[in-house]
Amino acid sequence: MNALKIVVLALITILIVLPIVLLFLSSFYANGEFSIASYTDTFSRRSNIRSALNTIYLSVLTTIFATVIGSVLAWIVARTDVPGRSILKTLLMIPYMIPPFIGAMGWMFLFGRGGYANRLSEALFGKELFNVHTFEGLVLVMTMYMYPPVFITVYTALMNMDASLEEAGRICGAKLNKVMRSISLPLVMPSILSGALLVFAMTASNFGIPALIGMPGRIHVLTTRIMSYMASGTERGMNRATALSVVLIGIAVGGLLLNNLVVSKSAKFTTISGKSSRPALVKLGKAKPLVTSLVWIFVSFAVFLPMFSLLLTSFWKAWGLPFKLSSFTFKNFYNVLFVDENTTTAIKNSFTFAVISATVVTAIGSMVAYFSVRDRGIVSKFMDLVSTLPQAIPGTALAVAMILTWSGKFGVNLYNTMWLIIIAYTARYLFLSVRTVSGAVKQVHVSLEEAGRSAGARPLRVVFDITLPILKTALISSWALVFMPTFRELTISILLYGPTTRTIGVTIYELQEGGEYQMASAFATIVLLIAFVLQYLINRYLMKAGEK
Amino acid sequence: MASITLTSIEKYFGKNHVIKNMNLEIKDGEFVTLLGPSGCGKTTTLRMIAGFEKPSSGEIRIGDEIVFSNERGINVPPEERNIGMVFQNYAVWPHMTVFENVAYPLKIRKVAKSEIEERVTKMLEIVRLRGFEDRYPYQLSGGQQQRVAFARALVYSPSILLLDEPLSNLDAKLREEMRFEIKDLQKRLGITVVYVTHDQSEAMAMSDRIVVLKDGEIQQIGTPVEIYEHPANEFVADFIGSANFFDVKVEKGVAVFPDLEGDLRVRVEGVDEGIHKAIVRPEDIILGKGGGRGRVMKVAFLGREIVYSVSSGSRVFKVIATKSERFDEGMEISFDVRKLVVFKR
Numbered sequence: 001m002n003a004l005k006i007v008v009l010a011l012i013t014i015l016i017v018l019p020i021v022l023l024f025l026s027s028f029y030a031n032g033e034f035s036i037a038s039y040t041d042t043f044s045r046r047s048n049i050r051s052a053l054n055t056i057y058l059s060v061l062t063t064i065f066a067t068v069i070g071s072v073l074a075w076i077v078a079r080t081d082v083p084g085r086s087i088l089k090t091l092l093m094i095p096y097m098i099p100p101f102i103g104a105m106g107w108m109f110l111f112g113r114g115g116y117a118n119r120l121s122e123a124l125f126g127k128e129l130f131n132v133h134t135f136e137g138l139v140l141v142m143t144m145y146m147y148p149p150v151f152i153t154v155y156t157a158l159m160n161m162d163a164s165l166e167e168a169g170r171i172c173g174a175k176l177n178k179v180m181r182s183i184s185l186p187l188v189m190p191s192i193l194s195g196a197l198l199v200f201a202m203t204a205s206n207f208g209i210p211a212l213i214g215m216p217g218r219i220h221v222l223t224t225r226i227m228s229y230m231a232s233g234t235e236r237g238m239n240r241a242t243a244l245s246v247v248l249i250g251i252a253v254g255g256l257l258l259n260n261l262v263v264s265k266s267a268k269f270t271t272i273s274g275k276s277s278r279p280a281l282v283k284l285g286k287a288k289p290l291v292t293s294l295v296w297i298f299v300s301f302a303v304f305l306p307m308f309s310l311l312l313t314s315f316w317k318a319w320g321l322p323f324k325l326s327s328f329t330f331k332n333f334y335n336v337l338f339v340d341e342n343t344t345t346a347i348k349n350s351f352t353f354a355v356i357s358a359t360v361v362t363a364i365g366s367m368v369a370y371f372s373v374r375d376r377g378i379v380s381k382f383m384d385l386v387s388t389l390p391q392a393i394p395g396t397a398l399a400v401a402m403i404l405t406w407s408g409k410f411g412v413n414l415y416n417t418m419w420l421i422i423i424a425y426t427a428r429y430l431f432l433s434v435r436t437v438s439g440a441v442k443q444v445h446v447s448l449e450e451a452g453r454s455a456g457a458r459p460l461r462v463v464f465d466i467t468l469p470i471l472k473t474a475l476i477s478s479w480a481l482v483f484m485p486t487f488r489e490l491t492i493s494i495l496l497y498g499p500t501t502r503t504i505g506v507t508i509y510e511l512q513e514g515g516e517y518q519m520a521s522a523f524a525t526i527v528l529l530i531a532f533v534l535q536y537l538i539n540r541y542l543m544k545a546g547e548k
Numbered sequence: 549m550a551s552i553t554l555t556s557i558e559k560y561f562g563k564n565h566v567i568k569n570m571n572l573e574i575k576d577g578e579f580v581t582l583l584g585p586s587g588c589g590k591t592t593t594l595r596m597i598a599g600f601e602k603p604s605s606g607e608i609r610i611g612d613e614i615v616f617s618n619e620r621g622i623n624v625p626p627e628e629r630n631i632g633m634v635f636q637n638y639a640v641w642p643h644m645t646v647f648e649n650v651a652y653p654l655k656i657r658k659v660a661k662s663e664i665e666e667r668v669t670k671m672l673e674i675v676r677l678r679g680f681e682d683r684y685p686y687q688l689s690g691g692q693q694q695r696v697a698f699a700r701a702l703v704y705s706p707s708i709l710l711l712d713e714p715l716s717n718l719d720a721k722l723r724e725e726m727r728f729e730i731k732d733l734q735k736r737l738g739i740t741v742v743y744v745t746h747d748q749s750e751a752m753a754m755s756d757r758i759v760v761l762k763d764g765e766i767q768q769i770g771t772p773v774e775i776y777e778h779p780a781n782e783f784v785a786d787f788i789g790s791a792n793f794f795d796v797k798v799e800k801g802v803a804v805f806p807d808l809e810g811d812l813r814v815r816v817e818g819v820d821e822g823i824h825k826a827i828v829r830p831e832d833i834i835l836g837k838g839g840g841r842g843r844v845m846k847v848a849f850l851g852r853e854i855v856y857s858v859s860s861g862s863r864v865f866k867v868i869a870t871k872s873e874r875f876d877e878g879m880e881i882s883f884d885v886r887k888l889v890v891f892k893r
Contacts, residue, residue: 162639164635164636164637164639165639165641165642167598167600167626167633167635167639168633168635168639168640168697168700169641169652170599170600170626170627171598171626171627171629171631171632171633171701171710172627172652172653172656172700172704173627173628173630173653173657173704174627174652174656175625175627176625178656182652183641183643186643280600
């Protein structure tokens with residue numbers, strides 16, 4: 001057991017600690033000595049300062065809009081008598097399940113050059129409705145992707161809130177509106193704040209949306225700037241990308257640290273909970289038709305329209321053809337799946353990478369989880385902490401760290417191989433597995449294992465005969481949880497792919513950039529379909545497993 | 549202070565008929581307990597009085613005011629009923645200090661600041677929480693949180709006080725203490741109290757009258773003594789205290805026990821001749837004398853008293869005796885029945 005622990009420790013140190021430490025060190029290192037030259041050089045360029053500021057502006061604005069929209073929607077769906085509350089809850093979460101770069105494509109087809117909404121407006125009023133490739137457009141698309149985490153956090157807080165806290169307010173003489181303001185709102189405030197800070201960090205780390213929406217309008221943020229520097233391939237570009245990565249990590253981690261502070265501070269707000277009745281719903285009364293239509297207009301705008309425009313484009317023979325039946329075809333799907341060499345290779349690649357990463361992650365992750373729950377030693381604690389670290393680190397910065405570490409500088413050159421991508425995926429998504437499995441290990445009482453020992457089995461035998469079979473459900477869901485995001489990953493693979501290791505994400509991105517909108521959207525539609533089917537199967541499996 | 553009147557109250561949750569034609573009058577200043585097993589409708593009744601649940605039909609009055617009437621379409625919201633309520637989990641607001649919690653109802657009523665200060669302080673004095681004004685609920689023990697809840701419910705001098713199992717989250721010792729404190733508080737303030745519990749000893753200790761509920765129907769209303777001594781039916785007899793059930797045969801004002809060995813006769817009055825069901829409280833069976841014959845099966849020494857399990861004929865029953873006389877396991881003994889309640893078939 002101890003030998004195994006040391007192996008796992010060594011593995012995650014090499015996988016995670018080493019690249020991140022190297023990233024920091026090399027950003028403070030020039031000409032063989034400690035120096036901040038990388039930073040002074042990087043920020044001597046206006047455009048780099050601009051992109052750092054853009055990241056902050058974008059994150060702040062998105063946070064404000066997403067928080068307001070998410071919280072208001074959460075309150076409406078959780079606590080008013082608006083019709084269709086459960087279906088609204090599901091619909092409002094959909095944007096979150098769609099990869100951001102695919103969602104961005106939907107918005108491009110609406111409000112980009114020649115987008116459907118713009119074409120319609122040109123036909124009607126003689127001018128474009130809205131250009132999405134502007135800073136405002138970037139904020140809009142980002143907000144539409146980022147309101148769901150706030151929505152679900154606040155929604156859950158509102159639903160779980162002890163109804164008697166509000167009833168006590170009513171009995172003391174306060175009207176429902178007053179109770180909402182003086183009791184409910186302060187009680188969910190920590191959730192709102194926590195959701196907001198999460199959105200801040202996620203926005204700063206996001207690559208897909210700024211790449212598709214911002215870059216065509218020459219608007220750069222840190223993530224896209226780093227990608228441009230990496231693409232330049234020069235030593236200087238590499239140094240600048242490294243410095244910018246450290247700055248990006250600082251912004252994202254800052255948001256998450258604040259979040260932890262808020263969460264730990266709000267822990268004292270939990271109270272003794274008795275039998276609980278359902279909280280009273282606010283009757284909207286005369287405002288009901290208005291609120292209902294506003295919510296449904298929002299859902300159509302945020303959820304249906306971009307998906308519809310994506311789907312529509314995937315059936316188009318060529319972008320810009322007149323709107324009639326003969327302009328549509330199924331050929332794009334056929335081409336993506338069976339003809340086009342780029343897309344078929346990408347499917348094979350992504351599938352292989354995702355299967356290998358999911359397997360490796362689950363193997364390492366479950367060991368880390370097991371040690372961190374069962375053995376409270378400092379080594380296990382360290383492993384647990386390290387494995388959750390990449391959750392806070394933007395994928396772009398992690399990819400830069402991986403290139404620094406594995407491109408031959410230290411004797412191992414994995415550049416342009418699939419292993420570089422797989423290592424990066426493994427480091428990035430290890431936390432998912434650790435979280436899932438450690439939750440399950442906590443449920444397995446240690447006495448089950450002790451019973452195995454007293455029956456005569458050696459520790460390792462007990463793990464294989466007793467622990468693993470009991471943890472089967474958790475291991476499978478950990479595998480699936482890693483498979484899904486890696487299958488359609490863009491942020492990391494766009495920096496790490498080589499001529500033979502193009503992934504689905506990279507291929508869709510390049511098709512879209514190259515103006516092959518029909519192919520890109522057909523491919524994206526297929527990816528979404530696979531993702532939804534997989535999600536459905538997993539939910540069903542988990543539900544069945546839960547019944548046992 | 550006010551009386552409470554429930555007239556022909558019906559309550560459905562969907563198809564579930566949870567309160568069936570309830571009629572209840574609670575007098576001004578009375579301490580009434582709604583007692584019953586879980587799911588009997590006691591909390592629903594309390595929440596209907598509070599205004600959190602709407603009866604399907606019927607009428608509720610508090611004092612002279614109709615707060616709910618199906619026919620007249622009246623349903624006064626909870627905040628306008630001027631009721632104090634203590635919730636099972638206390639519902640002390642975690643984001644407010646003790647002072648802010650207790651001051652809240654007064655602030656809602658736009659009471660002047662200096663008066664709020666004065667009344668809250670006085671209230672905290674009464675519940676013995678002076679000096680805790682600036683603490684937050686997470687810094688208080690369960691018992692202290694509960695006293696905050698009481699202070700908050702009483703600070704605005706409501707006309708009635710509703711208590712929803714307020715003692716169920718406390719440990720056993722504190723629970724007994726609080727029984728007396730609550731009773732004492734009620735007496736001092738002279739307030740009408742409706743108390744919900746499933747704990748019969750709590751109900752016995754505190755109430756002026758007890759309302760025993762089962763499946764949404766009132767089984768019996770009476771003082772603790774009445775309910776204990778003269779239970780209206782088998783359910784009440786079984787639920788309140790413990791009871792031995794026997795079949796008895798009544799002839800000429802005397803009951804005999806066909807299932808028991810020996811010649812045991814007990815005088816009864818006002819009972820028809822024939823076979824009836826009867827209950828005997830364990831403390832109403834006397835061991836060591838009388839016409840009954842049996843054998844001691846088990847002895848449990850509980851300190852203040854001894855619980856015997858005695859077999860006789862085809863039956864085994866429970867006897868509670870003082871420790872002045874002791875009988876050993878396996879001993880053959882005689883026994884007598886001091887008192888029994890006969891139910892008509």
